[in-house]
Amino acid sequence: MVSANQIKAKQVDAEIIKQRTRLWLKMLKTTRGIENELRRKLQQKFDTTLPRFDVMAALYRSETGMNMSALSKALMVSNGNVTGIVERLVSEGLLLRLQGKEDRRVMLIRLTIKGQELFEKMAIEHRVWVDQLFSQFDFDDTKELMDSFEKIQESELSSNEK
Amino acid sequence: MVSANQIKAKQVDAEIIKQRTRLWLKMLKTTRGIENELRRKLQQKFDTTLPRFDVMAALYRSETGMNMSALSKALMVSNGNVTGIVERLVSEGLLLRLQGKEDRRVMLIRLTIKGQELFEKMAIEHRVWVDQLFSQFDFDDTKELMDSFEKIQESELSSNEK
């Protein structure tokens, strides 16, 4: 026998599932919008691409350099992907690739001086662009949103185990 | 002359800018994580790709079909991109492409019966996956997050004008 309450509960379940799906779509669309915007401006002002910028940004944040695995993990992209982008940046004289000493499998990637200088120029503008996109959020808002994303990432972790 | 208050204000400014940049990085990383997760599962369970699924999802939501421009706007990807994905889906018998009658430039894209049936099967699982990823958020949380993304999109709009 199915009670009225059980029927009601199912409707509420269906509603929240729909809502969460809508939220994901919105999140995806918003993120793509920001990426498109940043990509367009990076192209226009610095004649470079978003993936190149992202790699340089990750390297700039780390003082000592990063190996390929760390880079691909930080950017959430595949291993082979990083190989190509790093290659292009090396050939442009923006990155340095050094073979590990104790472990000769690992590659240590670092910005060259030229790379550092270019990145610093780009970062100044980039910060302004991002700051404007998120200008509606004050310090507390950003902390709350940060927490929300943190929660999602925790869910990702547990679903990765499967 | 620079007062102590002005110095303080600058420090607060710098802090919030940093915080917003951090927030954007987190948002990007979280979104990529979800995409990777969904991609993996779509591949594993249905031997299909994320862009294919996204196109089918957009078409399923619209009863009457969509033209190429509407599709590319809905998915926030370039026009030429949609052409390729639609082509593959048409060749697999999942989509239909009809030339517009009054305006012969526009292409009306619709799911075939086969496409609808396949999508419905995929959507059932997809909803569960998304529901789990966002399970930490109740109805009110989702509404709040929705509003936050809405705010960002408004900022995107105004920066697009430039």
Next chain:
DNA sequence: AATATATATTTTAAGTTTGAAGTATGTTGC
């Protein structure tokens, strides 16, 4: 030491993505 296993990275093929140029069709102003 030899073998098996694991890890870090690159290579490869297929697919996706962009931005710009090209094609086809519509619309507007003269």
Next chain:
DNA sequence: GCAACATACTTCAAACTTAAAATATATATT
């Protein structure tokens, strides 16, 4: 009508991206 412009879409080249296979090196087991 027709030239100029605008719009919808496709094509193209280059870059990006993934998953899987291949390569090279390290670690563990016997």
